[in-house]
Every structure is written in structure tokens, then in C-alpha cells.
Amino acid sequence: MKALLLTEANRFEYTEMPAPSVGDSDVLIRVEAVGICGSDVHGMSGKTGRRIPPIVMGHEAAGVVVETGSRVSQVAVGDRVTFDSTVYCNSCPFCRSGRVNLCSSRRVLGVSCAEYRQHGAMAELVAVLQHIIYRLPDAVSFEEAAMIEPASIAFHAVRRARLGLGESAAVFGCGIIGLLIIRAARLAGCGKLFAVDVNAGRLEAAREMGADVVIDSSREDPVKIIRSGGEGVEAGFEAVGISPTVSAATESVRKGGRLVLVGNISPEVTLGLQSVVTREIDLLGSCASSGEYPAILDAIAAGRLKLDPLISVRAPLSEGAEWFRRLAASDGSLLKVILRP
Numbered sequence: 525m526k527a528l529l530l531t532e533a534n535r536f537e538y539t540e541m542p543a544p545s546v547g548d549s550d551v552l553i554r555v556e557a558v559g560i561c562g563s564d565v566h567g568m569s570g571k572t573g574r575r576i577p578p579i580v581m582g583h584e585a586a587g588v589v590v591e592t593g594s595r596v597s598q599v600a601v602g603d604r605v606t607f608d609s610t611v612y613c614n615s616c617p618f619c620r621s622g623r624v625n626l627c628s629s630r631r632v633l634g635v636s637c638a639e640y641r642q643h644g645a646m647a648e649l650v651a652v653l654q655h656i657i658y659r660l661p662d663a664v665s666f667e668e669a670a671m672i673e674p675a676s677i678a679f680h681a682v683r684r685a686r687l688g689l690g691e692s693a694a695v696f697g698c699g700i701i702g703l704l705i706i707r708a709a710r711l712a713g714c715g716k717l718f719a720v721d722v723n724a725g726r727l728e729a730a731r732e733m734g735a736d737v738v739i740d741s742s743r744e745d746p747v748k749i750i751r752s753g754g755e756g757v758e759a760g761f762e763a764v765g766i767s768p769t770v771s772a773a774t775e776s777v778r779k780g781g782r783l784v785l786v787g788n789i790s791p792e793v794t795l796g797l798q799s800v801v802t803r804e805i806d807l808l809g810s811c812a813s814s815g816e817y818p819a820i821l822d823a824i825a826a827g828r829l830k831l832d833p834l835i836s837v838r839a840p841l842s843e844g845a846e847w848f849r850r851l852a853a854s855d856g857s858l859l860k861v862i863l864r865p
Contacts, residue, residue, distance in 0.1 A: 527646060528582075533577070546591055549595045550592075552590050555586075555645050556588060559674070565851045568852070580643040587650075590649070592654075599654060605658060608656040609812065610625055610627070612624040612627035625812040673813075685784045692716040695761045697721060702719070703729055706734050717734060718757065724740065725857040756775075758782070759781060
């Protein structure tokens with residue numbers, strides 16, 4: 525099969541590779557669409573330690589079942605499907621309690637680190653366990669389905685925030701995840717909704733996704749604006765993962781509010797400890813997703829969640845190396861690039 529292989533830092537080859545083997549509980553999928561995630565772009569340099577070459581990236585994808593293992597009963601050849609990015613065991617205490625994103629033996633498709641190498645979906649074929657697969661409704665396209673993984677991260681973050689009907693919120697960082705958090709918060713009945721970024725195009729996209737107030741933090745003080753009408757928002761979402769935005773998001777949340785940390789570019793950030801403690805801010809980490817896929821599929825099929833506007837480019841997988849380069853050099857105007865094997 526053809527695959528886009530990261531052979532060394534910042535270097536890809538579109539090359540022939542052996543097709544994945546199919547275990548008893550595996551499903552072999554012909555990939556029809558696969559998205560380039562921001563974590564893939566950051567990881568290709570080798571600095572994150574999560575994309576150690578050689579590795580086939582890709583964890584946002586959809587396709588058609590072409591082969592099933594002997595124990596597979598949930599899907600059949602010809603089914604249109606997508607799948608979770610998290611490969612979980614389905615048997616540990618975390619999995620049994622429904623928190624599959626915290627699985628004790630968790631792996632992520634398209635990730636290569638010190639502990640494991642799990643080739644992903646930037647290839648003509650990918651093999652995944654049957655229990656992480658979801659059938660697609662007829663109304664959901666392959667490209668939309670390739671966006672479900674980032675959407676699930678956003679919906680999970682909103683669930684973590686326990687966002688009440690009419691409560692206000694602020695989203696710091698309007699990349700794909702931040703934009704989808706805005707949409708998820710709006711669907712959850714959020715009241716006044718602020719969006720903060722430094723890119724004009726992303727802020728315009730945030731407005732289209734449902735933000736009431738957009739703030740260019742390179743020109744204005746977001747904390748001052750968010751707190752101008754009171755003590756701040758009930759819920760803050762940090763979708764970048766660097767100290768300045770964590771600090772601003774913390775100060776934008778009112779006493780007794782919640783701050784959900786989603787971004788994780790930096791392994792460590794500076795936290796205003798006294799501000800968190802004295803104002804009793806709930807700090808909530810949010811990792812991947814745990815069970816949001818069915819609701820998102822229903823929302824797309826019903827027209828409540830439109831993902832096509834977030835797709836900037838559709839290109840052949842053979843051109844993947846060039847689109848990785850463009851995304852790495854982008855000023856933020858490129859949102860989602862979908863590759864077609």
C-alpha cells in the first residue's frame with residue numbers, strides 16, 4: 525500500500541509499505557479521508573517526542589471496511605466507518621467505568637514514542653480494533669467524519685466544564701479545537717460567549733461558529749474586556765497550552781468558576797496559584813474524548829453541527845508533505861487540511 529511516512533525530523537516520503545496485518549478483533553479499513561492534526565505538525569520536528577520516525581501519522585480519518593478478523597461482529601465489509609484515535613483495552617478499571625481516554629494501556633493512532641509505535645491512517649489502509657469503530661450515517665461524508673475526532677475533543681471539554689444553561693464562557697485559542705469548543709458550548713446552551721486569538725481569520729471563524737464577542741489579544745486586553753461587565757465568566761477554556769493564555773484564561777474566570785485546560789503544546793506552564801486558590805477556581809484537565817462520537821454523528825446528520833466550513837484544503841495524500849510544510853509555516857489562516865489516499 526501507499527503511505528506517507530515520516531522518515532526523519534521534518535522529512536516525509538510517499539512510499540510503498542506492507543499492508544497492516546489483521547488480528548482476530550481487527551478491522552481493515554480503506555482510508556477515504558484523513559486530517560492533518562496540529563499535534564502532527566508540531567510532532568514532525570521530533571521535539572514533542574510523540575512522533576519518533578519512522579511513523580505513519582494520522583488519527584482523524586474515515587473509510588470503508590475491506591476485511592474483518594474472525595471475532596469481529598460489529599461491522600461488515602462495505603460499511604462506511606470512522607474510529608476513535610484512542611486505542612483502549614476495554615477491560616481495565618478506567619475503561620469499565622467509561623473513562624476510556626484514561627485507559628491504563630492507552631495508545632494513540634499515528635503516535636510513536638518511547639513506550640510504543642502505532643502507525644496511523646495517512647495510508648491507503650489502516651487496521652483498528654472493532655470496539656473503537658463507529659458506522660457512519662448516510663448523511664455524513666467521509667470528510668466530515670474525519671473531523672469527528674477533533675470535534676469529540678471539544679465536546680468532551682464542554683462536558684468537563686459542566687456548562688449550565690445560560691452560563692457565560694471564554695475560549696482562548698481559536699484553532700480547530702477552540703472553534704469546535706465554541707460550537708459545542710453554543711449547542712450546550714451557553715450564554716455570552718467570548719473568543720480570544722491573535723489571528724483575524726480565526727476570530728472571524730469563531731464568530732461564525734457562535735462567539736458573541738471576539739478579542740484580538742495582540743491588540744486588546746482580553747481579561748479587561750471579559751471582566752468589564754462583572755467578575756468574569758463561569759467557564760474558561762484554554763485551547764493553546766502556553767503560559768500567557770493559561771494566565772489570561774485563569775484571570776478571566778469568576779470566583780468559583782471552572783477552567784478547562786485542553787491545549788498542551790508546552791509540557792509545563794506558569795500558573796497563578798494564589799489566584800486559583802483564593803478564588804476557588806476549579807482546574808479541569810481534558811484529554812481526548814470518552815463516548816462523545818455517537819452524539820456528534822447524530823448532530824452532523826441532523827445538520828446541527830456543520831464541519832465543512834472548517835476544511836480549508838482537500839488534497840491527495842501524495843501531496844501531504846507539502847501541506848505539512850504549509851501548515852508549519854502558516855500564519856493561522858489555514859484551518860483543517862484533509863488528505864485523500
